[in-house]
Amino acid sequence: xxxxxxxxxxxLKKHWKTVVFLVLxxxxxxxxxxxxxxxxxxxxxxxxxxxxxxxxxxLVNGFTGQFSLGQAGFMAIGAYTVAIxxxxxxxxxxIFYLAPMAPLLANIQLPFVVALILGGFLSAGVAFLIGSPCxxxxxxxxxxxxxGFSEIIRIIFTNTQTITNGALGIKxxxxxxxxxxxFGIALIVIIACFLLINSSYGRAFxxxxxxxxAAEAMGVSLxxxxxxAFLISAFFTGIGGGxxxxxxxxxxxxxxxxTLTYNFLLIIVLGGMGSISGTIIAxxxxxxxxxxxxxLDEPMAFGLDLPIFRPxxxxxxxxxLLMVVVLFYRKGLMGTNELTWxxxxxxxxxxxxxxxxxxxxxxxxxxx
Amino acid sequence: MSLLxxxxxIMQFGGVIAVNDLNIDIKKGELAALIGPNGAGKTTxxxxxxxxxxxxxxxxxxxxxxxxxxxxxxxxxGKRPDKITGLGIARTFQNIRLFSDLSVLENVLIATxxxxxxxxxxxxxxxxxxxxxxxxxxxxxxxxxxRMGLIDLKNEKASSLPYGQQRHLEIARALATNPQLLxxxxxxxxxxxxxxxxxxxxxxxxxxxxxxxxxMIEHHMDLVMEISDHIYVLDFGCTIAKGNPNEIQNDPxxxxxxxxxxxxxxx
Amino acid sequence: xxxxxxxxxxxxxxxxxxxxxxxxxxxxxxxxxxxGILKLINFAHGDIFMMAAYFAYFGISVFFxxxxxxxxxxxxxTMLLGAGIERMAYRPLREAPKTSLLISAIGxxxxxENLATYLFSGKPQAFPEFPVMTTPIFVxxxxxxxxxxxxxxxxxxxxxxxxxxxxxxxxxxxxxxxxVDYDTAKLMGIxxxxxxxxxxxxxxxxxxxGALLWCMKYxxxxxxxxxxxxxxxxxxxxxxxxxxxxxxxxxxLILGFSEVLMVAFFPSLTGYRDAVAxxxxxxxxxxxxxxxxxxxxxxxx
Numbered sequence: 001x002x003x004x005x006x007x008x009x010x011x012l013k014k015h016w017k018t019v020v021f022l023v024l025x026x027x028x029x030x031x032x033x034x035x036x037x038x039x040x041x042x043x044x045x046x047x048x049x050x051x052x053x054x055x056x057x058x059l060v061n062g063f064t065g066q067f068s069l070g071q072a073g074f075m076a077i078g079a080y081t082v083a084i085x086x087x088x089x090x091x092x093x094x095i096f097y098l099a100p101m102a103p104l105l106a107n108i109q110l111p112f113v114v115a116l117i118l119g120g121f122l123s124a125g126v127a128f129l130i131g132s133p134c135x136x137x138x139x140x141x142x143x144x145x146x147x148g149f150s151e152i153i154r155i156i157f158t159n160t161q162t163i164t165n166g167a168l169g170i171k172x173x174x175x176x177x178x179x180x181x182x183f184g185i186a187l188i189v190i191i192a193c194f195l196l197i198n199s200s201y202g203r204a205f206x207x208x209x210x211x212x213x214a215a216e217a218m219g220v221s222l223x224x225x226x227x228x229a230f231l232i233s234a235f236f237t238g239i240g241g242g243x244x245x246x247x248x249x250x251x252x253x254x255x256x257x258x259t260l261t262y263n264f265l266l267i268i269v270l271g272g273m274g275s276i277s278g279t280i281i282a283x284x285x286x287x288x289x290x291x292x293x294x295x296l297d298e299p300m301a302f303g304l305d306l307p308i309f310r311p312x313x314x315x316x317x318x319x320x321l322l323m324v325v326v327l328f329y330r331k332g333l334m335g336t337n338e339l340t341w342x343x344x345x346x347x348x349x350x351x352x353x354x355x356x357x358x359x360x361x362x363x364x365x366x367x368x
Numbered sequence: 369m370s371l372l373x374x375x376x377x378i379m380q381f382g383g384v385i386a387v388n389d390l391n392i393d394i395k396k397g398e399l400a401a402l403i404g405p406n407g408a409g410k411t412t413x414x415x416x417x418x419x420x421x422x423x424x425x426x427x428x429x430x431x432x433x434x435x436x437x438x439x440x441x442x443x444x445x446g447k448r449p450d451k452i453t454g455l456g457i458a459r460t461f462q463n464i465r466l467f468s469d470l471s472v473l474e475n476v477l478i479a480t481x482x483x484x485x486x487x488x489x490x491x492x493x494x495x496x497x498x499x500x501x502x503x504x505x506x507x508x509x510x511x512x513x514x515r516m517g518l519i520d521l522k523n524e525k526a527s528s529l530p531y532g533q534q535r536h537l538e539i540a541r542a543l544a545t546n547p548q549l550l551x552x553x554x555x556x557x558x559x560x561x562x563x564x565x566x567x568x569x570x571x572x573x574x575x576x577x578x579x580x581x582x583x584m585i586e587h588h589m590d591l592v593m594e595i596s597d598h599i600y601v602l603d604f605g606c607t608i609a610k611g612n613p614n615e616i617q618n619d620p621x622x623x624x625x626x627x628x629x630x631x632x633x634x635x
Numbered sequence: 636x637x638x639x640x641x642x643x644x645x646x647x648x649x650x651x652x653x654x655x656x657x658x659x660x661x662x663x664x665x666x667x668x669x670x671g672i673l674k675l676i677n678f679a680h681g682d683i684f685m686m687a688a689y690f691a692y693f694g695i696s697v698f699f700x701x702x703x704x705x706x707x708x709x710x711x712x713t714m715l716l717g718a719g720i721e722r723m724a725y726r727p728l729r730e731a732p733k734t735s736l737l738i739s740a741i742g743x744x745x746x747x748e749n750l751a752t753y754l755f756s757g758k759p760q761a762f763p764e765f766p767v768m769t770t771p772i773f774v775x776x777x778x779x780x781x782x783x784x785x786x787x788x789x790x791x792x793x794x795x796x797x798x799x800x801x802x803x804x805x806x807x808x809x810x811x812x813x814x815v816d817y818d819t820a821k822l823m824g825i826x827x828x829x830x831x832x833x834x835x836x837x838x839x840x841x842x843x844x845g846a847l848l849w850c851m852k853y854x855x856x857x858x859x860x861x862x863x864x865x866x867x868x869x870x871x872x873x874x875x876x877x878x879x880x881x882x883x884x885x886x887x888l889i890l891g892f893s894e895v896l897m898v899a900f901f902p903s904l905t906g907y908r909d910a911v912a913x914x915x916x917x918x919x920x921x922x923x924x925x926x927x928x929x930x931x932x933x934x935x936x
Contacts, residue, residue: 067737133921140676141920143737144869148913151866159906192492199491199498200481200505203470207478210467217418217461219453219482219545228488258862262745269738312753319746326739327727336469 017341025187033179041179042247043291048182049243051283052189054267055276056236061265062273062336063197064229065209067143070130071264073150074123074234076256078241080157081119083170083251085110091172095165102162112174116242123238124231126153135226150258158253169252176246185243189236194276196232205229209274263290266322270332278334293317369439370431371396371549371581372417372457377426377445379409379416379605386412388605390426394549394598396439399575399582401592403616404602405625410585411462413602414551418459419449432456432548454482458547460538462554462585468527472518472537475526476509479544509544515574516540532563543578550574552584556591564588568595593617601625643776648899649892654783654852656891657790661845662868663875663883664797665717665838671814671878672834674733678740679720681865682747683839687713687846688762688856689755695763702765710843717839718832726828744865751858762854769851786848793841794884801880806833814878867912874919876929885927890915 012019032044053071060068089109092101100106110118126149134145157164164170176182196202204225207215216222245251263286271282296313325332337343372394379387387409394400402410415421417428428445432455444452458479467475484505486498513519516536521529526537535555542550555571556564568591575582586592592599593613601609601616603625609616616622662684669677690712694705724743728736768782801807809830812820821827849864850856871890875882894911897904919926 061734065734067734069741130917133917137920137924140674140733140737141873143676144866144873145913145916145920148866148870148916151863152910152913155907155910195494196488196492199488199502200477200484200486201488201491203474203478204481206470206474207467207481210469211465213420213449214461214465214467215478216449217420217453217459217465218479218541219450220478221448221450232488259745259748262741265738265741273734310753312749312757315749316746316753319742319749322742323724323739323746326735326742327724330728330731330735 029179029183036179041177043288044179045176045182045243045247047284047287048179048186049240049247050264050267050287051186051280052182052243053237053240054264054271054283055189055193055279056233056240057264058268058271058273058276058279059193059196059205059233059236060226060229062268062275062279063202063209064205064226066135066226066229067140068146068230068233069143069258069261069265070127070146070150070234071237072256072258072260073146073153074127074237075241075244075260076150076153076157076251076253077123077126078116078119078238078243079245079251079256080164080170080241081122081238082112082115082242082245083173084163085115085118086112086174086246087170087172088174095168095171096162098166098168099161101165105163112176112246116239116246119242120235120238123241124235127230127234128227131227131230135223135230147258147261150256150261154253154256154258157256164253167253169250169254171250173245173249173251175249176243182243182247185239189239190276190280193236197276201225201228206274262319262322266318266325268332269322270325272332272334272336274336275332275334275338277339278332278337281333281339290314290318369396370394370429370441372431372583373429373441374417375427375429377413377416377423377428379412379421380424385605387416387423387602390416390602390605390607392600392607392610394581394583396431396581397579398597399571399584399595400598400600401596402583402585402600402602403587403589403592404608408602409605410602411553412605414459414553414585416445417452418457418551419444419447419452422446430455430457430549450482453545453547456546456548457551458542458545458549459551460535460542460553460555462557464531464534464538466526466534466537466541468525470526471523472513472526472529473506473509473522475537476512476541476544477505479541480505480508482545509540512540512543515543515577516570531558535559535567539574543574547580549581549583552582552586554585554587556586556588559588564591567591571595644899647777647779648895650777650779650783652892652895653888654786654891655895656888657787658845658849658852658887659864659868659871659891660884660887661790661793661841661848662864663871663887664794664880665842666869667872667875667877667880667883668810668834668838670872672810672817672831673725673736675725675736675740676869677838678737678865679724679743679747680838680842681861681863681868682744682751683713683717683720683861684842684846684849684864685751685856685858685861686716686747687839687843688850688860689751689760690843691847691850692760692762692856696760702763706847709847710840713843713846714836714840717835717842721831721835726831748858748862755858757858759855759857762850762856764854765851769854780852782848782851786852789844789848793844794880797837797841797880800837806830810834863909867909870912870916873916873926876926879926879928882926882928 036044053075057068057071060066084105085108087095089107092106130145130149134142158167160166204215204220207218207220208222208225212222267282267286268279270286271278293314296309296317297311299310370393372392374390374392377387377390378385390413402413404410412421416423423445426445427443429441430444431439431441433439442455444455467478484501486495486501490498510519510522513522516539518533518537518540521533526534529537539552539555556567559567571582572595574580596613599611599613599616600607601622608625609619609622611619662680665680666677669675687709690709691705694700694708695702700708720743724739725736728739768785769780771778771780801810809825812823812825813827813830867890868887871886872883873886874889875884875886890912893915894908897911898908
């Protein structure tokens with residue numbers, strides 16, 4: 001008993017900055033949850049969901065070095081699971097008005113959390129099916145196979161009228177409003193990923209990314225390791241998708257077009273492939289940035305009728321940004337580094353020394 | 369008692385026979401060397417033994433001792449490299465293959481992954497078992513780094529180490545897999561005579577301290593002749609001679625194929 | 636379902652399969668050539684195809700150029716576009732990790748799609764009609780659009796030319812050398828950059844011809860029209876054995892036939908038409924990971 005108390009004390013002593021930071025974050029969420037307007041609330045929720053999905057993508061693409069483009073598909077599975085199982089039974093006949101819901105499902109209603117977790121598991125199950133053939137092969141086939149899968153899922157969901165209501169989508173999903181759902185789960189996912197990456201499993205992921213032949217020679221099973229990363233990633237992405245459905249209150253196949261995946265690609269490239277903190281920062285920057293740049297799509301942007309401002313410009317700017325980052329800032333914001341206290345202190349020192357040097361040289365110039 | 373035997377191993381790539389009819393027999397506890405001119409098929413032989421290549425024909429038989437102290441012979445040809453490493457064969461690479469972006473300590477820790485006894489779920493929740501496993505792995509790796517004289521560099525990036533120390537790190541990493549047989553692919557390549565001498569001592573000590581059997585490819589003849597119990601000479605994929613250093617040095621075929629030429633170049 | 640099919644409808648479906656397959660083959664060649672040399676999935680290839688369709692649409696419907704002038708300009712512009720993309724987005728990453736190159740390719744694809752949506756609007760544009768090509772002719776009880784016959788003929792003519800270029804000309808030899816061993820080819824004094832540029836130009840030129848023929852058969856032009864054909868054609872290249880031109884043709888034909896025949900035999904599965912390619916991909920990867928005509932890759936250690 002004494003021992004555990006001591007180790008807890010030692011832990012707090014060692015990590016007090018992190019603990020204080022976490023407490024501040026929690027208080028911040030609490031305050032925001034009370035005071036932000038509904039527009040901002042939705043944006044923050046979306047940012048948190050994007051963090052979850054982008055982080056899971058980074059687990060495979062950044063940390064394990066495998067190129068998966070299936071985020072939209074895995075999100076769709078999670079989203080539809082939540083949609084199908086949480087819509088109140090009484091409303092279902094009005095939603096499924098073209099063809100009634102399959103009798104097997106029509107009367108099953110699950111609590112939100114259960115549906116959310118189920119979505120994660122279903123998503124991971126599908127990942128297992130795709131991963132089994134693809135993860136044994138040369139890396140780039142995974143990109144095509146996962147992209148293909150995410151298109152197939154969309155095609156399937158469009159065609160299974162009695163389960164997913166086809167192209168009409170499912171409306172009236174009970175929505176989540178509080179920030180705690182998305183931010184709470186995002187925090188859990190971040191911490192879980194952080195602990196995973198800093199365990200033997202995380203090191204195995206990185207060894208596969210660095211050099212497959214050397215990793216295998218050190219006893220790391222390539223297939224098992226890639227599969228572990230892929231399954232965990234799909235599970236969290238499914239959860240992210242479930243939250244997405246509950247945030248929007250409606251799902252339809254078009255939301256999960258594969259270009260959705262490109263948003264997450266932009267996030268992890270911008271944040272740094274192989275950096276958790278980079279991904280978190282980039283998720284917020286990209287989500288809020290997409291909103292902030294919405295004026296680009298509006299013809300009367302500056303009160304002037306400029307012909308360049310019309311729908312589509314925003315996405316052009318975003319795809320252009322992706323190109324600029326890849327071509328000129330390949331490592332993104334953080335590279336494979338993490339925003340640790342040491343990192344911040346070192347950065348601060350180097351910036352400070354640069355400034356003092358500048359100031360010193362400026363003074364030297366003056367005295368001349 | 370043999371620890372590793374190969375029976376008529378042939379490795380063919382298209383029309384090229386890289387290894388032809390390789391028959392080696394390494395006894396437990398000995399230090400054997402594989403020598404031969406460049407392109408003789410030495411590294412290919414290592415790649416066949418460690419499972420990187422599946423031999424075109426022939427058998428690779430390994431007799432590891434299990435935890436109960438019983439040795440049994442298994443055919444490992446065609447098994448996956450990680451499985452073979454798990455059975456107790458570790459290797460280093462001729463053209464150093466460290467995980468260059470990771471730290472020195474992480475490089476060694478990765479080699480303990482195969483003996484991990486906690487699940488990824490336990491890792492994600494930092495269960496006591498995971499914490500204990502991490503601590504033990506770290507202690508073991510730090511001990512190995514200490515042995516290899518790299519402990520002060522444990523937080524450096526592997527790619528930032530000087531060449532000689534990268535070779536040491538490769539050996540530390542191989543030892544972390546708990547091998548019974550250690551394959552060293554030109555451990556002294558690129559080292560000066562003094563470094564080579566130090567390495568010779570080190571290999572000898574590691575062999576006794578870790579109860580290892582060592583099989584190495586090496587071009588530094590002084591080193592090979594000094595510490596090998598047994599030497600195999602390859603040329604054009606064929607074993608042209610085998611025996612103790614004395615026999616090899618006096619074998620006319622070896623002198624013709626290899627030693628004569630090599631000595632001329634070296635001196 | 637099968638019972639209701641007469642011999643003539645079956646033949647008709649075969650012709651449809653052949654023409655769709657030939658279109659796929661034309662596009663798949665671009666993927667396979669680029670992969671052979673750079674080991675890169677050129678995600679932008681489908682969008683290069685889309686841009687070619689817009690070039691032709693603008694030439695005929697906006698600038699009122701004669702069709703043959705438009706076709707030549709389209710092919711040249713598309714070749715330039717393909718080579719230009721390589722120059723701007725891939726060449727600077729020659730020494731970068733492969734992932735960066737792949738992301739760059741996705742970035743170009745995304746940019747072209749968004750640019751097309753922005754410039755030409757997301758609405759489909761009607762491609763000018765070619766009545767000579769689309770008015771059905773009747774041959775022995777079969778009603779056939781001439782375009783369905785023209786497509787395979789043009790496609791096979793171009794493939795023969797391409798095989799000649801690859802096997803008999805200097806630039807073709809250089810291409811083969813680069814795809815076998817990039818570094819050695821460089822040491823042997825082959826101008827890698829020129830070879831890569833010509834590869835992109837040739838692949839894009841074939842995609843342009845594919846786009847012209849495609850639009851005659853399916854006369855509608857829109858910004859995302861290249862996405863699904865692009866994905867399918869990459870799959871066709873993988874099925875045939877990536878890096879192998881004949882393989883790409885074979886893969887394209889297999890895909891074209893399976894798609895058309897599945898819809899013909901199982902009309903209830905029409906909605907799943909686009910899924911066929913991916914299912915075939917998974918099956919092929921399971922049993923023939925190197926594709927039908929591909930060679931086993933041995934990694935040097």
